[in-house]
Amino acid sequence: MTIGEDALLSNKAIEAWKSSLPKGKHIFVSAGVKNIHPVMDRIVNRLLAINRIQYVRITPSDIQASSEITIRGKAKIPISTPSHPTAIGVHLIFEPAEKYVQFHEITSSTKGYGGRIVQAVMDSIPEDWEALVMLDYSDGFWDKMMEKYDKILIL
Numbered sequence: 001m002t003i004g005e006d007a008l009l010s011n012k013a014i015e016a017w018k019s020s021l022p023k024g025k026h027i028f029v030s031a032g033v034k035n036i037h038p039v040m041d042r043i044v045n046r047l048l049a050i051n052r053i054q055y056v057r058i059t060p061s062d063i064q065a066s067s068e069i070t071i072r073g074k075a076k077i078p079i080s081t082p083s084h085p086t087a088i089g090v091h092l093i094f095e096p097a098e099k100y101v102q103f104h105e106i107t108s109s110t111k112g113y114g115g116r117i118v119q120a121v122m123d124s125i126p127e128d129w130e131a132l133v134m135l136d137y138s139d140g141f142w143d144k145m146m147e148k149y150d151k152i153l154i155l
Contacts, residue, residue, distance in 0.1 A: 039125060040063060054067055056078065061094055061095070066079045080105040084109060099129045099130065101129065101130075103118075130152075
C-alpha cells in the first residue's frame with residue numbers, strides 16, 4: 001500500500017498497511033508514531049521489496065530495516081551495525097521538515113545489497129530532498145554511491 005504525496009497514514013491506516021505486507025515481512029511501529037509520512041511510506045515499501053530485508057522498525061524519526069533482528073527488552077530492532085557478519089540492514093534518520101534522510105548505519109554481509117538499499121532510498125526521496133552520510137568508514141562505498149546519485153552528501 002502506498003499513499004499520496006500530501007497524505008499521512010493515520011493509526012487505522014497504519015494497521016491496514018501493516019496487515020497488507022507480503023508473507024515473511026514484518027513491520028514494527030513504535031507507540032510514538034501517530035502517522036506515516038508519504039516519503040517514509042515509499043522508503044519502507046522499497047526496502048521491503050529487497051528480497052533479503054524482512055524486518056522494518058519505524059519510530060517518529062527513524063527507519064530501521066534488516067534481514068535480522070535483535071531483541072532489546074520488548075523491542076525488536078533490525079540489525080544495521082556496520083561490518084555485521086551476517087546481516088543486511090540500514091538505519092535511517094528521517095527528517096521531513098528539513099527534507100533529508102540520513103544514512104546513520106548500513107551493513108551488507110552479501111555483496112551488492114548495500115547498493116540495493118541505497119537505490120531503494122534514493123528512488124524514494126523527492127527531487128528537493130538530500131541523503132546525508134555523517135561518518136564514512138566505508139573504504140570507498142559512499143564515493144561510488146555519490147558518483148551514481150547526486151543527492152548524496154558526505155558531511
